[in-house]
Amino acid sequence: MIQIKPSDDHSGKLLTNMPAWLGDNDDYQPVNDNENFLSKTILSVITKLTALRENSTAHTDVFFTASFKIFLTILLILFISLSHQLLFLSIVLSGFLIYLCSLTGCTILRILKPAAFAALFSLLIILPAALFERSSFFLLPFKVFLTTGAVTALALSTPFYSITKALGGLHIPGLFIMILDLTVKYIVLLGHTAQELLTALHLRSVGKNHQKYQSLGNILGMTFIKSQEYALATHDAMLCRCFTGEYHISQQHHMEIRYIVYVMIIIILSSIYFFTEGYL
Amino acid sequence: MTALIKLSHINYSYEKIPALHDISLEIKSGEFILLTGPNGCGKSTLFKLLNGLIFPSSGKYFFDGQPITPLSLKDNLTAKKFHKRIGYVFQNPDTQLFNPTVYDEVAFGPRQMAFTESATAARVTELLDFLKISHLKNRAPYHLSGGEKKKVSIAAVLALNPDVLMMDEPLNGLDEKSQIWIKDFISAFSAVGKTMLITNHERDLLNIKDSRIIQFNEQHQLV
């Protein structure tokens, strides 16, 4: 039970100024309005956000560092794109399937869905080519499937911050990485702002809103202004912590046994590629 | 002893909106200052000015005898030294946290001060322990709760080990336990001889011995 104490000396004054209609109950019957539009917009924003959020807490492999995973993914994409041999692609596919077996069902689905979709799409595009070239036309969808799968697997198994950190290890300038980091922060933060504003609009949409697009436009405008405010304030915060233009990214490098494993994986992958292509 | 912070006849306005009017103020090293006043009276603006983020339209600001002007802060070394000595905990922690993880957030200051990675790690670990947020180490700051964000921003500022600590509405949005913790922390920090400036709407909320209360009125002046 909440008790309002009249001890505050302002309260008496405030109460005498209170409009009389605030004391009455309105008898309001809402007219029907199509709420779908707002709900759908809110829903899509929320789903996009949760995707990012989940990624930020993605499980980290203790054994494989993010730098290695990025390097391996780039190497894989390179080899897959250059390869002409079904054998090589099949070997990569089997390796990929073995990797998938170690994941949970939900993660497997999240990797396979975009990969399968991309493969299907590329298949549709090159379908006419099948009329002329029968032997190798399906290599392309196969390649698309593998590369999309590899990138999705990387994204799902590595939190975004360790990807940007690892870029530092690959000698990408610190300022570039900082901008990447800040961009992700803003996407989440602004998504949050937009989501809150949309919810506020939703909660106050108790009647018929004839200007749905205008309300939505206002929200986008507000989000834009907020983004500018955030950016300025963040710059202030950085100045206050001695930022004068350089950004240090920490990278510890100790020689470890696992690095030998990394090198072996890369050597094996490269040999398979060169062997199947007939260079060895 | 000369004043650590000296403001003389400061005026400031945002475009046409006045925010500070004829402010003169001296703060000695080790003092505890409580800034109070109604909403919109200019407390946050004064903090920004003291941190060299904005500059007065008229009047002078000296920090430890040095004039703080856009020109003097152009020099990287001067700017770094100045910002290292003042810690500023923002009213809104959302804008203060800009690193991908809590650990990096707290480590940002020491890294800027060119600490080695092991010295940085030691400092960060101690601070996270001190603020009881070690479990948040690898989380992204923008996904934390309001109170957690506040603690992370305090840790991030303390990592610089500033001489002067300014906190804008430190008790805002914190639960009772955290409020008590912050109050204890504030008295402990001022007890070791650090200069502190705290804003709060209610002057009785923090009762610290020997505090000096500075009050703004609605006309953006000190009373």
Ligand SMILES: Nc1ncnc2c1ncn2[C@@H]1O[C@H](COP(=O)(O)OP(=O)(O)OP(=O)(O)O)[C@@H](O)[C@H]1O
């Ligand atoms: N970026 C800005 N642009 C324009 N006007 C501003 C800006 N920031 C603050 N103001 C105005 O300057 C005045 C002082 O604002 P300030 O934020 O310093 O108040 P405050 O004392 O910190 O208030 P509160 O207790 O609500 O935090 C207010 O009238 C405010 O509207």
Ligand SMILES: [Mg+2]
């Ligand atoms: Mg304020």
